[in-house]
Amino acid sequence: MNFVMKQALGGAQKDLMANMPGKTEVDPEEAKRQEEQLQAMEDAEKDRQKKWQKQENAREGMRQGIRDKYSIKSPEEKAAAEEAAQNISVPPGLQGMADEEAVDESIMGQAEKMMEETKAKAAELQEMAMEKVNNCKVS
Structure with a gap:
């Protein structure tokens, strides 16, 4: 009877046995294919990140060229200038004048x-x- 069942199921017996609880038979070829697939996905992701970084560097070079041409500060330079301006101490008398001018403007x-x-x-x-x-x- 067992032989007839094996013959009727053909090669699907291994698949059925793998799905049965308590029986965990791992096909070494399948495990190897999964590992290769994971490695290929990781390599593809690394390549994508390298490509993106290369494109971003090219764009930043173009942005810097435009900033240089029109004398525009980069966001980092603006932030540094604002931070430096905040760190400068202003004498009390001049601070009042600066506040009045800001209100007037x-x-x-x-x-x-x-x-x-x-x-x-x-x-x-x-x-x-x-x-x-x-x-x-x-x-």
Whole structure:
């Protein structure tokens, strides 16, 4: 009976036996193929990374050429300049002046400055009007 079953299943008996619980028969050729496949995938990934790095280096060279041509700082140079600017200590008197200039340069600062000028002009005109009213005599 066993022989008839083997004959009916053909070469599929090994596959069926491998799927049965408790029986773990590893085909050495299959293990070797899997190992080769994993190695091939790792090699392909390394090649892809090398290719990408080569392309990125070429792009960075082009970017640097443009930066040099138009005198643009690279992101690293900008970050270094900002960090250096933050590390510089400013005397207290000058810091206040710098803050005032920053406020004056902003849109809100400009609006506040115009409002102050308008209030001063309105107060001046009100004084002049009150002075004329006080000097006016009705007979």
